[in-house]
Structure formats: C-alpha cells, structure tokens
Amino acid sequence: MDVDIGNALATEASPGISRAALERLDEDVAQAHERIQRGRANSDHGYAALNLPATAHPDTIRAAVEPFDDADHLLVVGIGGSALGAATLVDALDGDLSVHVLDNVDPAHINDLLQSVPLADAAVNVVSRSGTTAETLANFLVVRDAMDQAGVDWTDRTFVTTGDEGPLRDLAGTHDLPSLRVPDDVPGRFSVLSTVGLAAAVLDGHDIDAILAGAGEVADGLTGSLFECPAYAYGATTYALDARGAAVNAMMPYAESLETYAEWFAQLWAESLGKDGLGQTPVRTLGATDQHSQLQLYRAGPRNTMVTLVRPTERTDREIPTTDIEGLAYLGDSSLGELLDAEFAATEASLAAAGRPNVRVEIDRVDERGLGELLYGMEAACVLAGELYGVDTFQQPAVEWGKRAARGLLGGGEFEEADAVDAKTTLRIE
Numbered sequence: 001m002d003v004d005i006g007n008a009l010a011t012e013a014s015p016g017i018s019r020a021a022l023e024r025l026d027e028d029v030a031q032a033h034e035r036i037q038r039g040r041a042n043s044d045h046g047y048a049a050l051n052l053p054a055t056a057h058p059d060t061i062r063a064a065v066e067p068f069d070d071a072d073h074l075l076v077v078g079i080g081g082s083a084l085g086a087a088t089l090v091d092a093l094d095g096d097l098s099v100h101v102l103d104n105v106d107p108a109h110i111n112d113l114l115q116s117v118p119l120a121d122a123a124v125n126v127v128s129r130s131g132t133t134a135e136t137l138a139n140f141l142v143v144r145d146a147m148d149q150a151g152v153d154w155t156d157r158t159f160v161t162t163g164d165e166g167p168l169r170d171l172a173g174t175h176d177l178p179s180l181r182v183p184d185d186v187p188g189r190f191s192v193l194s195t196v197g198l199a200a201a202v203l204d205g206h207d208i209d210a211i212l213a214g215a216g217e218v219a220d221g222l223t224g225s226l227f228e229c230p231a232y233a234y235g236a237t238t239y240a241l242d243a244r245g246a247a248v249n250a251m252m253p254y255a256e257s258l259e260t261y262a263e264w265f266a267q268l269w270a271e272s273l274g275k276d277g278l279g280q281t282p283v284r285t286l287g288a289t290d291q292h293s294q295l296q297l298y299r300a301g302p303r304n305t306m307v308t309l310v311r312p313t314e315r316t317d318r319e320i321p322t323t324d325i326e327g328l329a330y331l332g333d334s335s336l337g338e339l340l341d342a343e344f345a346a347t348e349a350s351l352a353a354a355g356r357p358n359v360r361v362e363i364d365r366v367d368e369r370g371l372g373e374l375l376y377g378m379e380a381a382c383v384l385a386g387e388l389y390g391v392d393t394f395q396q397p398a399v400e401w402g403k404r405a406a407r408g409l410l411g412g413g414e415f416e417e418a419d420a421v422d423a424k425t426t427l428r429i430e
C-alpha cells in the first residue's frame with residue numbers, strides 16, 4: 001500500500017499541513033509507535049489485532065469450514081464488525097458462492113432473502129464476538145426456523161464464530177455445531193483478518209494465506225516515522241487535517257468491488273475515533289459514480305472535508321467499442337479502465353486546484369494480497385490516529401448504550417437506558 005499526502009500539504013490545500021508541522025508530528029508518531037509496539041508485544045486489548053497476520057490460524061479456519069464446501073450459498077449472520085470484514089472480502093474478490101450478509105433486521109429484506117435462497121444448498125455462519133447481539137441472534141432464530149420449515153437440518157448447515165462464553169457458544173455446544181473462536185482482545189471492527197472475516201473468504205474460494213501475507217508485509221513495515229510508513233502517514237495526516245478543520249473524511253475507492261470496503265472503513269474510523277468530542281466523520285463514497293453526486297460539495301462546499309482516493313494501479317480492463325457517433329470517437333480509442341483512471345486523476349487534480357485536501361492510497365491490485373495490505377494498513381492508521389487523539393480506540397461505550405436501551409424495550413431485562421426513550425421531547429408537526 002502506498003500513500004501520497006502531497007495534496008494535503010498547506011502549500012496545496014486549506015486545511016493543509018505544513019512540512020514543519022509534519023516534522024513535529026513525526027515526534028508524536030514515534031512515541032505512539034512505541035506504545036503500539038508495547039501493546040502488541042503484550043497482546044493488549046485491541047493492539048492484539050495488529051498481530052493477526054502472524055497469529056491467525058488459517059489451517060484451523062480451513063478445517064472448520066471444510067464440512068460446508070458443498071454449499072452454493074453462504075449466509076453470514078452478524079452485524080458491525082462481525083459482518084463487515086467478511087462482506088468486504090467477498091465483495092472485493094471474485095468468489096465461488098453467493099454470499100448474503102444478514103446484518104440488518106428489516107423483515108421485508110429477510111423475507112425476500114429467505115424466499116430466494118435454496119436453503120438446502122446454503123451454509124450459515126453465525127458470527128458474534130459477544131454472542132448476545134440482539135439483531136444477530138434474532139436473525140439466526142429466523143434463519144433456523146426457515147430451515148426447519150424447508151425440511152433442512154439446520155444443525156448440518158450451521159457453524160458458529162464466537163467467544164468462549166455466551167449464548168452462541170452454549171448453542172454450539174448443545175447442538176455440536178462446528179465452531180471457530182474469536183481471538184482474545186480483537187475488537188469486532190479490527191477482526192477482518194481473524195476467524196471472523198476469513199471463514200467466509202475461505203468458503204468463497206479465496207487464498208487467505210495471501211490476505212495475511214499482504215497484511216504481514218504492512219505489519220513488518222510499521223516504523224516510528226510517518227515518512228517511512230504509508231499506514232502511519234495516512235493516520236497522522238488525517239489526524240492533522242482534522243485538527244485543522246477537516247472534520248469529514250470522504251473515503252472514495254475507484255473500484256466498484258471496494259464499495260463495501262468504504263463501509264468497513266466507516267465503522268473502523270467512526271467507532272474507534274468518535275469519542276470524547278473528538279473524531280473524524282467517515283463518509284462512504286464511490287468513484288467515479290459519486291463524482292456525479294457528491295463531488296460538488298467536496299470541491300465547493302465548506303472547507304471541512306478531506307477526500308481519500310483509493311485505487312488499484314492494475315485492474316481488469318475492457319475496451320470501449322469504436323464509434324463514428326460525432327463527438328464520441330475519442331472514447332473508442334480507450335478502455336473503461338483508462339476512463340476510470342482518467343476520472344481518478346481528474347478528480348484528484350480538481351480537488352487540488354480548488355485547494356481541497358486529498359490523499360491518494362494505492363494498492364497494486366484488488367486481490368487477496370492487495371486487500372490484506374489495504375485493510376491492515378487502515379487498521380494501523382486508525383490505531384495510530386487513536387494514539388494521537390488520545391482516545392480509547394478499542395471501546396465503543398456510546399454504541400453499548402443504545403444496545404441496552406433496545407434490549408430493555410423488548411423486555412430483555414431492566415435497563416435504565418430504556419427509560420430515556422419515554423422521556424423523549426416531542427414537537428410533532430402533522
């Protein structure tokens with residue numbers, strides 16, 4: 001993964017960071033790196049995620065999913081960090097299966113899905129670190145019931161990825177389901193390179209060793225200087241831009257297959273850094289499509305946004321047929337890939353021309369190795385940014401509040417947070 005921060009410099013953009021400020025920030029990066037390395041050495045909560053390239057057990061994952069290699073469909077039942085990693089990998093890579101990620105409890109969507117998937121040909125991976133997340137368990141109960149009704153033995157088609165304890169672990173024990181362990185001290189949003197994200201990738205036919213090798217290369221390249229380490233360059237630059245007013249980070253991959261990656265990044269960035277009144281708002285966007293819907297704002301709206309432009313330097317291509325239609329002949333001399341790359345360069349230049357900060361992130365290809373680099377690189381960037389902000393990167397107390405309130409509303413226990421729902425101020429206009 002390479003990162004180019006030239007268009008984030010104060011000479012090019014406002015907000016921007018001066019070279020002198022970058023040099024000063026690099027001293028903080030060095031100290032943050034030491035804390036990160038210490039956390040990794042002790043496998044401390046959260047920091048342990050940065051060790052996954054070496055500590056994930058690909059053979060264990062392969063063995064656990066082997067009984068399901070006859071499946072044509074995979075239902076991943078999870079939410080947040082227990083869904084987005086798997087979704088990112090299977091959406092980015094050309095796979096063998098139809099993978100459906102059930103990460104919402106919209107009944108209309110679930111009804112449609114369960115009617116369209118031949119459940120006898122499906123494997124089900126229920127994923128929850130805590131084993132208690134209401135949406136995940138509710139969806140699982142619905143899927144299990146649908147399988148019963150379709151005459152499919154759900155216990156033959158289901159495997160579980162969860163922690164050592166909790167309702168899901170108990171369920172796996174009771175029904176003797178194959179199970180994978182969520183590694184200790186790896187928060188959901190940092191779990192893509194573990195059992196949580198990789199099981200779906202194996203079933204979908206992907207080389208998880210290559211994913212881990214790509215991640216490992218970035219891990220080996222973490223040094224105490226942002227000038228030597230692309231992941232830290234990204235984390236430090238985004239932090240510095242935010243401190244100077246870029247409160248929004250528009251993540252804009254120029255590859256359709258990376259659309260879900262932007263969603264994964266949004267959770268990583270928002271849940272990790274959004275605390276104590278700090279953090280940078282991630283926006284999911286897609287090149288070239290959103291040039292024609294959002295770019296106007298990023299180039300001419302408030303100076304509160306940086307754009308992260310991501311692209312593979314090599315991609316599958318397709319020629320544009322030649323045409324004699326007047327005014328369109330120039331298209332026939334090129335390809336869709338050339339057009340997309342031209343759009344990328346044009347957007348980057350147009351933002352720079354308007355003095356709007358942007359950062360370029362490149363991987364060689366959207367393949368297993370490239371994804372490993374990108375995902376690990378962004379995790380390392382996020383951990384570094386968390387150190388620079390001084391927030392507790394690996395907790396999400398604000399999310400837990402809502403979970404308790406919802407549970408209380410459904411009668412799942414006494415939670416004072418549920419009372420706040422009744423206390424809502426109303427000013428209804430009808």
Ligand SMILES: O=P(O)(O)OC[C@H]1O[C@H](O)[C@H](O)[C@@H](O)[C@@H]1O
Nearest residue numbers: 080081082128129130133188399
């Ligand atoms: O894996 P689970 O315990 O089911 O948690 C799933 C998700 O739930 C929460 O809402 C957290 O904010 C997320 O960080 C987590 O990834």
